[in-house]
Amino acid sequence: MKQSLVIIKVGGKIVEDAGSLDRLLKDFKAIPGNKLLVHGGGRSATAMAGRLGIESRMVDGRRITDSDMLDVVTMVYAGLVNKNIVAKLQACGINAIGLTGTDCNVMLSEKRPVKDVDYGFVGDVKSVNAAFLAGLIEQGVVPVLAPLTHDGKGQLLNTNADTIAGEAAKALASTFRVTLIYCFEKPGVLMDENDENSVIPYLSYYDFPRLVQEGIISGGMIPKIQNAFEALQAGVSSVLITKAEALDKFTGTTIAL
């Protein structure tokens, strides 16, 4: 039987605040067995860009990454956020390693072709070096992935952290029994966005189009759930959408095919 692996994606808001990060790391430590963490850092990147006089431009919640902004996200994601998380995990006795997609070619991507929008230096994942990640995990190491990839030709590329988590989960599903957990601000997918008690406990592939049509699921949640279905179709055992503060309870919305 395959060993289990829990992949947790946390957004910028959690990792950028010292208090919530400390709580997350405590909960993360409490999860038994193999683990992998994927983090964002968009808020810090936007703040740092502002201090440097670089304008942050977003289209449908996605960042436009020109050359200056690529330098900012490389500094903030791979440097400031990633290394501080790793240092704090090491202090908890977790043997973490911070990686971007270029390190040991962990995640190779291609620059997104320009269609309606030129997203700039943004990469769509082409392949994952699952053997290298699995080798680390089997040694007891916890990879901490920053949302950056590369094109194999020397160019770093900005890649959405939800996508990084989904691609890592899919690639590792042949080696491990993977549980993928997306942490965000709400305790799960809500029937009523103003009522945190209205969590949908199970969300199936069958119900999804209707919930989107009715406007119950919208915005950034749509690609998150699409990533979740893709992960399940690729062999990931289960996908959970929850809030970081509930990570110790494993409650939230379970996505099912």
Added chain:
Amino acid sequence: MKQSLVIIKVGGKIVEDAGSLDRLLKDFKAIPGNKLLVHGGGRSATAMAGRLGIESRMVDGRRITDSDMLDVVTMVYAGLVNKNIVAKLQACGINAIGLTGTDCNVMLSEKRPVKDVDYGFVGDVKSVNAAFLAGLIEQGVVPVLAPLTHDGKGQLLNTNADTIAGEAAKALASTFRVTLIYCFEKPGVLMDENDENSVIPYLSYYDFPRLVQEGIISGGMIPKIQNAFEALQAGVSSVLITKAEALDKFTGTTIAL
């Protein structure tokens, strides 16, 4: 017989200019066998600090690292400089991985005690995870070390890149036949600092105090050569001081006990 390992330390000036970095990486690729690269990035850190309105303070060529400056060096060394080098090495077909001392506890340090000068968040190396580095190298991976360490209690610390290279060399000397090469602006240690043809080909432990006394060796070169002697005493096979542009020729000053 032990396998060989070449450890190369390059200063900021080389890695921060696209032209000289490309040349360095070409020469680096041409070196056969196992390799490890250590880089600086001080000039970029100073420039980035300036853009952020953070003052760079140096005492005897050593950076004072307050909390704001630690964030800057973490962004620049571990993010911008390290990941761009790794992406370029990957593009050359070299399977590089970027690491700081906190990743897999590669280099544990302690915050330098305050004596005459409070250097702030600066770490003196206590131990190296040689087993992890050796495991990577034996897999054909090339570690690229940024000059940051951690104290094991969650605190990142700024550590001189020459020291990182020396400590890595010493720790790996029991597994590999290590050649340590310090690249800087000059073609070696010079008898006359204004004459690049006055390279001292061999510099012995016996000659060193006299050359310092006569003022021929001074400033930042003194700790560099002291690091070199320590490395040799700890079992490193040879230490060379040269300029990056001469890396393909293996010329320069050989340090000998």
